[in-house]
Amino acid sequence: MSRPRIAIAGNLRWNAGFSETVANYVAAAPGVGCEIAVAAPVSRMDAEVPKHLPVVEDLGWATHLVVMFEARQFLSDEQRELVSSIPRARRVVIDFDGHYDPDAATEVGPGPVTAWRELYRELSDLVLLPKLGGRLPPGAAFFPCMGMPATVRRPPLHGDTDYDLQYIGSNWWRWDPLTEVVEAALAAEPALSRIRVCGRWWDGEVCVGHERASANEPGWLRERGVEVAPAVAFGRVVAEMGRSLVSPVLVRPLVAGTGLLTPRMFETLASGSVPVLPPAAEFMAELYGDGCEKLMLGKDPATTLGRIATNRRTYARVVAEIMERVRERYSYRRVLDDLLGFLGCRGDGR
Structure with a gap:
């Protein structure tokens, strides 16, 4: 043929x-x-x-x-x-x-x-x-359906990012996990106070017909100093993620319950941002390997985020090792x- x-x-x-x-x-x-x-x-x-x-x-x-x-x-x-x-x-x-x-x-x-x-x-x-x-x-x-995009940069060792914490993506069953991470970031020592959220349905507007899936509290993010920005076009997502030290991988109930892969699991790694994982993402150990445990937010997410901010070299090494593992299998x-x-x-x- x-x-x-x-x-x-x-x-x-x-x-x-x-x-x-x-x-x-x-x-x-x-x-x-x-x-x-x-x-x-x-x-x-x-x-x-x-x-x-x-x-x-x-x-x-x-x-x-x-x-x-x-x-x-x-x-x-x-x-x-x-x-x-x-x-x-x-x-x-x-x-x-x-x-x-x-x-x-x-x-x-x-x-x-x-x-x-x-x-x-x-x-x-x-x-x-x-x-x-x-x-x-x-x-x-x-x-896997999706794979590991080209790496934008290696994980940051120093304070050269525009944001401490950022999430890029729509609010689709993600309001509760996002707000929990924001509260933990602001309570961390040192605080991760430069925060941005990009995407739809984060500040009042909802997806018509799917109001429950896109429910949010108008003004909640802005009241806490979070920058709310429009959605990011495809082709620019990984680079925009790379502007932050930390990017949470938020998994909606369907993903947590079935172990589905999502693009964010790969894109966050490729951006060089540190992907932090809520308890619902524990199944990702099969994808990320041994280093996955170090990225779990755990029972005290504020302490975990503070540890990342003060031990960048350690976390840069953890993320770099995971990058290589995932790229080998999922290029x-x-x-x-x-x-x-x-x-x-x-x-x-x-």
């Missing part, structure tokens, strides 16, 4: 981590002997995405199709018909949010888990899930090569 041409079907937006993952696939594609582009006929995207990602208007360009689902089902009936123009054996579904997993039936859908399963079975015989541990349903296989080149294996068209190597 000639060089594989892989079309991506997805719901892509300028401020979604999902789009950042696709951009990394595109960058890694030449190294594994394939081409990747977003398939416009079977995707939804905003006006910014085509400025940053290759887009094809004719699905006939593709030899293989990868259908990616995150929060919602985006395919119309007509688009579902178009998918069938690619042979079934050359299609896979990537399920970022674990909708196909019976253990993940507790979070906002939309639609019951049976509807997701029926949709996925219609589209492909194989569903790829980024689930670290536990059982997988029939027809599913582990695939985007290796992740993409694994995807080619699932599609039956593995490229030139890792």
